[in-house]
Structure formats: structure tokens, C-alpha cells
Amino acid sequence: xxxxxxxxxxxxxxxxxxxxxxxxxxxxxxxxxxxxxxxxxxxxxxxxxxxxxxxxxxxxxxxxxxxxxxxxxxxxxxxxxxxxxxxxxxxxxxxxxxxxxxxxxxxxxxxxxxxxxxxxxxxxxxxxxxxxxxxxxxxxxxxxxxxxxxxxxxxxxxxxxxxxxxxxxxxxxxxxxxxxxxxxxxxxxxxxxxxxxxxxxxxxxxxxxxxxxxxxxxxxxxxxxxxxxxxxxxxxxxxxxxxxxxxxxxxxxxxxxxxxxxxxxxxxxxxxxxxxxxxxxxxxxxxxxxxxxxxxxxxxxxxxxxxxxxxxxxxxxxxxxxxxxxxxxxxxxxxxxxxxxxxxxxxxxxxxxxxxxxxxxxxxxxxxxxxxxxxxxxxxxxxxxxxxxxxxxxxxxxxxxxxxxxxxxxxxxxxxxxxxxxxxxxxxxxxxxxxxxxxxxxxxxxxxxxxxxxxxxxxxxxxxxxxxxxxxxxxxxxxxxxxxxxxxxxxxxxxxxxxxxxxxxxxxxxxxxxxxxxxxxxxxxxxxxxxxxxxxxxxxxxxxxxxxxxxxxxxxxxxxxxxxxxxxxxxxxxxxxxxxxxxxxxxxxxxxxxxxxxxxxxxxxxxxxxxxxxxxxxxxxxxxxxxxxxxxxxxxxxxxxxxxxxxxxxxxxxxxxxxxxxxxxxxxxxxxxxxxxxxxxxxxxxxxxxxxxxxxxxxxxxxxxxxxxxxxxxxxxxxxxxxxxxxxxxxxxxxxxxx
Numbered sequence: 001x002x003x004x005x006x007x008x009x010x011x012x013x014x015x016x017x018x019x020x021x022x023x024x025x026x027x028x029x030x031x032x033x034x035x036x037x038x039x040x041x042x043x044x045x046x047x048x049x050x051x052x053x054x055x056x057x058x059x060x061x062x063x064x065x066x067x068x069x070x071x072x073x074x075x076x077x078x079x080x081x082x083x084x085x086x087x088x089x090x091x092x093x094x095x096x097x098x099x100x101x102x103x104x105x106x107x108x109x110x111x112x113x114x115x116x117x118x119x120x121x122x123x124x125x126x127x128x129x130x131x132x133x134x135x136x137x138x139x140x141x142x143x144x145x146x147x148x149x150x151x152x153x154x155x156x157x158x159x160x161x162x163x164x165x166x167x168x169x170x171x172x173x174x175x176x177x178x179x180x181x182x183x184x185x186x187x188x189x190x191x192x193x194x195x196x197x198x199x200x201x202x203x204x205x206x207x208x209x210x211x212x213x214x215x216x217x218x219x220x221x222x223x224x225x226x227x228x229x230x231x232x233x234x235x236x237x238x239x240x241x242x243x244x245x246x247x248x249x250x251x252x253x254x255x256x257x258x259x260x261x262x263x264x265x266x267x268x269x270x271x272x273x274x275x276x277x278x279x280x281x282x283x284x285x286x287x288x289x290x291x292x293x294x295x296x297x298x299x300x301x302x303x304x305x306x307x308x309x310x311x312x313x314x315x316x317x318x319x320x321x322x323x324x325x326x327x328x329x330x331x332x333x334x335x336x337x338x339x340x341x342x343x344x345x346x347x348x349x350x351x352x353x354x355x356x357x358x359x360x361x362x363x364x365x366x367x368x369x370x371x372x373x374x375x376x377x378x379x380x381x382x383x384x385x386x387x388x389x390x391x392x393x394x395x396x397x398x399x400x401x402x403x404x405x406x407x408x409x410x411x412x413x414x415x416x417x418x419x420x421x422x423x424x425x426x427x428x429x430x431x432x433x434x435x436x437x438x439x440x441x442x443x444x445x446x447x448x449x450x451x452x453x454x455x456x457x458x459x460x461x462x463x464x465x466x467x468x469x470x471x472x473x474x475x476x477x478x479x480x481x482x483x484x485x486x487x488x489x490x491x492x493x494x495x496x497x498x499x500x501x502x503x504x505x506x507x508x509x510x511x512x513x514x515x516x517x518x519x520x521x522x523x524x525x526x527x528x529x530x531x532x533x534x535x536x537x538x539x540x541x542x543x544x545x546x547x548x549x550x551x552x553x554x555x556x557x558x559x560x561x562x563x564x565x566x567x568x569x570x571x572x573x574x575x576x577x578x579x580x581x582x583x584x585x586x587x588x589x590x591x592x593x594x595x596x597x598x599x600x601x602x603x604x605x606x607x608x609x610x611x612x613x614x615x616x617x618x619x620x621x622x623x624x625x626x627x628x629x630x631x632x633x634x635x636x637x638x639x640x641x642x643x644x645x646x647x648x649x650x651x652x653x654x655x656x657x658x659x660x661x662x663x664x665x666x667x668x669x670x671x672x673x674x675x676x677x678x679x680x681x682x683x684x685x686x687x688x689x690x691x692x693x694x695x696x697x698x699x700x701x702x703x704x705x706x707x708x709x710x711x712x713x714x715x716x717x718x719x720x721x722x723x724x725x726x727x728x729x730x731x732x733x734x735x736x737x738x739x
Contacts, residue, residue, distance in 0.1 A: 011060045022067035029068060036061060040078065047089050055097045062101040066108050076102065076111045080119045087126055096132055099123070103139055113143050114159050121163055125196035140204060145213050161218050167201040168225050168234075176230040176325050195231030202226045202237045209241070209304070220307040227340065228317055232333055239336045242301050242343070261288050285661075300343055300643050311348040315341055319352050326358075335372050342380035343643065346424075349382050356380075356389045363393070364400045365410045371646040374413065378420035378644055381428075387489060390428035394418055398433060408445035412651040415440065415451035419458055420644055426462040427489045434459060434466060447651045457623075462486060475620060501606040502586040505598065508605055509588075603628070 014032070018025045036057040043054050058079070065072040079102050087095065099120075106116040120136050127133040144160065147153040205222045208214040226238030268281050308314055322329075322337045329337075338359065345352060362373050374397075381390065401414025415437060422429050434455075441452035459467055463486045464476035472480065487493060588594075594602075607628045613621040658666070698706075706712055718726075 011056055015060055015063050018064045018067055022064075026068070029064065030071070032057065032060065033071060044086070047086070047091070047094070051091065051094060055094060058097060058101055062104050065105065065110055069110075072110075076105050076115065079105075080115070083119055084122060087123065092129055092132070095127075095129075099132065099136065106143065113147050113156055116143060117160055117163070121167070121200075122197075124200040137204070141207055141211070144208060145211065148213050157214065157218075161214075161222065164201040164205055164222050165225070167197040168222065168229060171195055171198055171229060171231060171234075172225075174230045176232075176321075176328060195229065195234045198226060198229050198231065198234045199237060202234055202241075206237070206241050215303070217307045217309060220304050221309050223304070224308060224314055227314075228321065232329065236333065236336060239340045242304055242340055243336070244301065261285060282661075302347070305343060305347045308344065308348070311344055312350050315344050315348075315350050315352050318344070319355055319358070323354065323358055331368060335369055335376070338373065338376040339379075342376040342378075345380040346382055346643075349384050351385060352380075353386070353389050356393050360393060360396050363396045365406055365413075371413065371649050374417040374649045375644055375646055378417060378424070378649070381421050381424040383425060384490070385425050385428075387425060387427040390421060390425055391430065394421060394428055394430075395433070398437065402437060402440070408443070408448050409650070409653070411440065411443075412445070412447040412451045413649050415448065415455055416649050416651050419451065419455045420648065422455070423458055423462075426459070426486070429459070429466065431466040435468065438467075438471065447653060451651050498586060499589055499602075501602050501609075502588055504605040504609060505602045506586045506588040508601070 011032070014025065014028055018029055022029075036054075039050055039054050039057060042049060043051070061072060061075055065075055079098050082090070083095070083098050083102070090098070102111075102116060102119060105111050106113065117140060120140055123136055124133060127136065144156070147156050202223065205214070205219055209219055209223075223238050223241050226234050227242070229235055229238070264281055264284055268277060271277065318337060318341045322334060322341065326334065341352065341355060344350065345355070356377075359373065359377055362370070363377075364370070367373065377393065397414050397418055401417075402411050418429075418437065438452050438456040440448050441456060443449050443452070456467075456471065460473045460476040464472045464480055465486070467476075469477070592598075607625070610621065610625040610628050614625045
């Protein structure tokens with residue numbers, strides 16, 4: 001009897017004994033299990049009564065549940081139902097205890113990952129504790145990551161993605177009120193707070209994409225559905241995923257605000273000056289500068305844009321939201337929608353003609369954030385965009401931005417934006433308008449001159465026929481005399497018969513083979529792929545191995561020589577090669593599998609050949625060298641030129657005044673490798689280098705400085721007694737000197 005009472009009152013001791021010998025202490029466990037069921041029934045009606053006892057019993061049963069699986073088979077469902085049905089009436093300690101024990105059951109493999117996630121997902125939008133919310137979020141992410149660690153768990157991924165889809169779709173039927181994060185349910189007159197579940201679905205999906213756990217098309221579909229959600233907060237979070245691929249930590253409460261540099265400096269001026277305060281301010285300013293640079297250099301999420309399902313329908317829905325709710329959204333949110341729509345159109349070569357009619361009303365130099373709007377306009381244009389839809393837009397830009405009544409910065413922005421649009425669709429320019437625009441190359445402002453020259457240089461390359469003869473330049477005039485004509489709208493160039501720079505790579509590899517005996521066998525090819533290969537499962541493809549292609553009718557014929565012969569027979573020109581590259585056709589592509597390392601070496605060889613050609617002074621070779629250097633710095637994808645920044649629109653500007661830290665850094669840099677600064681007077685004529693004394697310096701002072709000094713004024717005010725004492729002291733010093 002004494003032993004039973006001791007075990008009943010001391011659950012940790014009973015837990016230890018049960019883990020050692022479950023069979024011997026089964027009766028004591030059943031006693032505690034009966035007690036747990038009784039307390040649970042009481043707890044449902046009165047959660048405050050016996051809360052501490054109930055928490056201890058739940059923890060005890062969770063620890064020993066693996067010892068008695070048949071008796072505790074309903075225990076996980078008890079915890080899940082309490083969390084889902086009675087979450088609002090539970091205390092914070094009880095919520096934390098139930099969640100921790102449910103996670104413990106998952107770690108002991110008592111429940112599956114799907115059972116755990118079905119309980120935790122609905123708790124995220126209902127949890128008010130930041131600590132518990134962060135714990136639930138980390139648990140969800142770690143559980144999914146562990147399940148996909150060795151191989152993709154498709155069953156779990158499909159179930160979780162279905163839950164995320166349902167969390168977003170719950171608020172899709174609501175009506176948009178504005179960009180304040182509130183929606184109104186369809187058929188109801190009262191406002192409801194919506195979008196919390198959808199917001200958490202977006203946050204978790206973005207985190208899984210960032211960590212490389214989910215990189216398939218379904219993940220992109222979840223985020224694309226969030227872009228169409230009626231809550232502006234959910235829209236903004238989803239849009240930012242497509243607009244930027246930089247790693248950023250999402251805050252579930254609110255987005256992190258930018259650091260106010262002026263406020264920090266002002267606070268530093270009015271507070272007490274300390275060394276720790278200076279160090280703290282320096283770190284904050286460094287962080288603010290780093291964030292600003294990252295924001296300016298953020299690159300678009302190109303893989304996600306490529307994985308969009310039915311991008312034309314997606315773009316049309318984005319335009320409908322932008323056009324229908326134009327007066328309900330703020331300017332910042334409308335610009336986000338413009339940027340996403342423009343990038344989807346540019347990457348996927350889509351045509352949403354209503355977008356150009358919509359954006360015209362924002363094309364004025366007085367419009368706030370007009371550089372971002374001009375960037376969106378330029379990014380939406382591609383070679384398949386109808387020129388008729390762009391001609392009114394270019395006219396509006398020229399009318400609003402390019403005239404003598406505005407500042408030079410405005411003119412430069414207008415010319416640069418017109419150049420970016422015409423670079424993608426050259427047929428959108430009119431001959432008379434082009435003649436007027438390139439006249440600004442004679443302006444006194446450097447930014448305007450550079451913008452006008454860039455527009456002139458563009459049309460010398462793409463369509464010199466619409467330029468006047470004296471403005472075409474030497475190379476364009478020679479091409480026109482030969483009969484070279486630009487491709488009309490809708491026509492595509494001939495298929496490529498060779499890879500640019502491949503002949504350079506072949507020559508380089510042959511030299512290595514001759515000098516160092518480097519072989520190009522299959523073993524070397526396999527070694528060349530080391531560090532460059534990617535797991536096919538991460539790309540979202542479920543297929544493995546090679547796919548056999550049947551050729552029943554023997555219609556699949558590939559021959560580079562036939563393409564070359566047909567081009568020569570038609571009298572067409574061969575594709576242009578880089579400046580400085582040989583024009584011979586390399587057979588390396590048909591005899592060797594090129595690895596990413598080979599392509600990297602190929603780009604370096606093209607850059608070296610272009611730099612040698614640019615030394616001859618050819619402007620075309622210099623432009624080619626600049627393009628190769630720019631592409632190497634950006635290291636972007638095939639559609640990297642579809643994305644531009646505001647700096648491309650604003651053009652070169654005057655250098656801003658350096659702050660104190662930059663000036664001091666420049667001063668310190670100038671002092672490097674130099675002797676210690678200071679006067680060398682009096683140091684060369686003495687055995688021990690030293691400067692002159694104050695008495696020696698006083699002898700050479702100007703008389704006007706001496707008259708107003710304290711010593712002279714003291715002599716004038718001295719009494720007769722003081723004068724006698726000074727005279728006597730002078731006589732004594734003179735006598736001593738004569739001795």
C-alpha cells in the first residue's frame with residue numbers, strides 16, 4: 001500500500017520505473033490513465049480547475065505512451081481536439097504544454113508528420129504568443145525538411161501543399177476593401193479580419209522555397225494564388241517573392257522598417273557623447289548602408305517566373321486587379337503589381353495590351369516614384385510586343401519628359417526610358433520623333449548627352465534606315481550599302497549553327513593537350529562535372545534517367561552542314577561572331593559533352609578575345625567588351641537583359657557630397673606609404689631632431705601680434721617695484737654670464 005501511494009503521488013518516479021519495466025508497472029499506469037480521463041472530462045467544462053494536475057498527467061502519458069501503444073492509441077487525438085476545439089479557452093501554459101507533448105509524440109513516431117501538421121497549421125493564425133508562434137513555425141519547417149532530407153516525400157508534400165492551398169482559398173471569395181489588410185466577406189455587410197491564414201501559408205511556402213526544400217511548380221502555384229488574394233498584405237508578400245530572390249527573414253507580425261539615418265545622427269548630436277555610442281551609431285549606419293545596397297542590387301526570382309502555370313491567364317488577372325481597384329490601392333501597392341506584371345510579360349513574352357493604356361496616365365515627371373513606373377514599362381516590352389501599342393506610350397514620354405521646360409535630369413530619364421523600350425522593340429519608334437530626340441546629344445548637360453547618344457547608337461545597330469544619312473555612322477552606312485536590312489516585326493532570325501566562342505575553346509584545349517598532355521576522355525568529362533551537378537529531384541522533375549525517343553518514319557535528321565549549305569544557297573549572311581573571334585565552325589560540340597566548367601572557360605576566352613580586339617580602337621569592339629563584362633558581373637540567366645534598375649533610367653548623375661566617414665577614409669588612404677605629416681623646421685640642423693621652442697617662435701612673431709599679447713600688456717601695467725625687481729634680476733644674470 002505504501003509503495004502504491006508513493007508511485008501515485010510521484011509521477012516522475014513512476015515514469016522512470018515504467019520505462020525500465022513496462023509490464024511490472026502496467027497496473028499503476030492504468031490507474032493514472034483512468035485518473036487522466038476523469039480530469040480531462042472535468043477540464044472540458046472548467047479549464048481553470050485542476051489545470052496543473054492535468055498538465056502533469058499529459059506530460060506523463062506522453063513520455064510513456066510508447067510502452068503502452070494499445071491503451072494510449074486515442075491519446076494524440078485527445079490533445080489535437082483540445083487544441084483545435086478549445087484553443088481560445090486554454091491558458092498560455094496549457095497551450096504550450098499541449099503543443100510540446102504533441103511534438104514529443106511525433107519525435108517518438110507515435111503520430112505521423114501529417115497528423116502533426118494538420119494540428120499545427122490552424123494554430124498559427126490563432127496564436128497570440130510570439131514565443132509559441134515561433135516554436136510552431138520552426139517545428140513545421142524542420143519536420144518538412146526532415147521528411148525530405150534523403151529523398152522527396154511526395155505523399156507528405158502533396159498533402160501539405162493541399163492544406164496551404166486551402167488556407168489561401170478560404171479568403172478568395174471576399175471583397176477587396178483596400179490595402180489596409182481587411183476584407184469583407186461576400187454577402188455580409190460587416191467587416192471581418194481576413195488573410196491571417198493565407199499570410200502564414202505564404203510565409204511558410206517562401207521559407208521552404210528559400211531553404212531549397214520545395215522548388216517545384218506547385219510551390220510557385222501557391223504563391224501565384226497569393227498574388228491574387230483580396231488582402232493587400234497577402235498580395236504584397238507574394239509579389240515580393242517573385243520580384244526578389246534575396247534571402248530575407250519574414251516577420252510574422254510586421255515588416256521590418258528601414259533605418260532612419262537622419263534620426264540616428266540627430267539623436268547622437270543631442271545625447272551625451274560616449275565611445276560606445278559612437279560605435280553603436282557606426283554599426284547602425286553600416287547596416288543601413290548594406291540594406292540599401294542589397295535593396296538596389298536585388299535580382300528577380302527568375303526560376304519562379306519560369307515555373308508559372310498558365311502565365312497568360314495569371315498576367316490578365318493581375319491586370320484586372322490593378323485596373324479594377326486602382327482607386328482602392330495605394331501608389332506603393334500599385335507599383336508592386338505593375339512590376340510583377342511587367343516582369344511576367346517580359347520573361348514569358350506575353351501581351352497584355354491594356355497595361356500600356358493603363359500606364360499612360362502615370363507617365364508624367366511630376367508623378368511620385370516615376371522611375372519605378374518607367375522601369376516597369378520597359379521590362380514589359382519584348383520583341384513580340386505590337387509596335388502600335390507602344391507608339392502612343394513613347395509619344396507621351398517624349399511629350400512629358402523631353403522638352404526644354406524641365407530639368408536636365410528629367411530629360412535624361414525620358415531619353416533613357418525611350419531607349420530601353422526601343423531596345424526591346426525597335427519598330428516602336430517614329431522617324432521624325434527619333435530625329436528630334438537625338439538632337440539632344442548637343443546638350444551641355446552630360447547626362448542628357450549620354451542618353452541621346454545611347455539612343456543614336458542603338459538605332460545605328462538595329463535600324464539605321466530611319467536615321468538621316470549623316471547620322472548613321474561609318475559601320476551602319478557600310479551595312480546599308482551592302483543591302484543589310486533589319487528583321488521586320490514578327491520575323492525571327494535563322495537558327496544558330498554554332499556556339500559563339502566554341503572555336504576559341506577548341507584551340508585552347510588543343511594547346512593544353514599539346515603542352516601538358518591533357519586528355520579529353522570520358523573520365524575527364526566526369527571529373528569536370530564535379531561541383532557543378534545538381535540533384536534532379538530538386539528541380540521538381542520526378543522523371544529519372546534518359547527518355548527514349550522513337551523515330552518511326554526516320555524524320556529526325558540533324559545536320560549542321562545542311563543548315564550552312566541552305567543558308568549559303570539562299571545568300572544569307574552567317575551569324576555574327578564576337579569581336580576578335582575566328583569565324584571557323586568548331587566540331588567540339590559534336591565530339592565532347594560540354595560541362596559548366598567548359599562554358600565558364602569559354603566565357604573567359606571570349607572576354608580575352610574581345611579585350612584584344614578593343615585595343616584596336618573599334619567602337620563596336622569596345623561595346624562588345626562592355627557587354628561581356630556586364631554579363632559576367634551580373635551572372636544572370638538567359639533573360640537577364642529583361643530586367644533593369646532605376647539607375648538605368650536615371651542615367652549617370654553628379655556624385656553626391658561625401659559624408660564625414662567617407663572624407664576621413666579618403667584622407668587615411670592618402671596618408672598610406674607616407675612619412676608622418678608635420679613641420680620639418682629645425683630638425684635638420686640639430687644633432688637630435690626636435691622642433692623650435694616657444695621663445696624662438698616668439699622672436700619671429702609680427703609686431704601687431706606682440707602688442708596685444710599678455711606679456712606686453714603686463715609690462716605696461718607693472719608697478720615701479722616690479723620693474724626694479726626685473727631689472728635687478730637681469731643685472732644678476734648678466735654678471736653670471738660674464739663669469
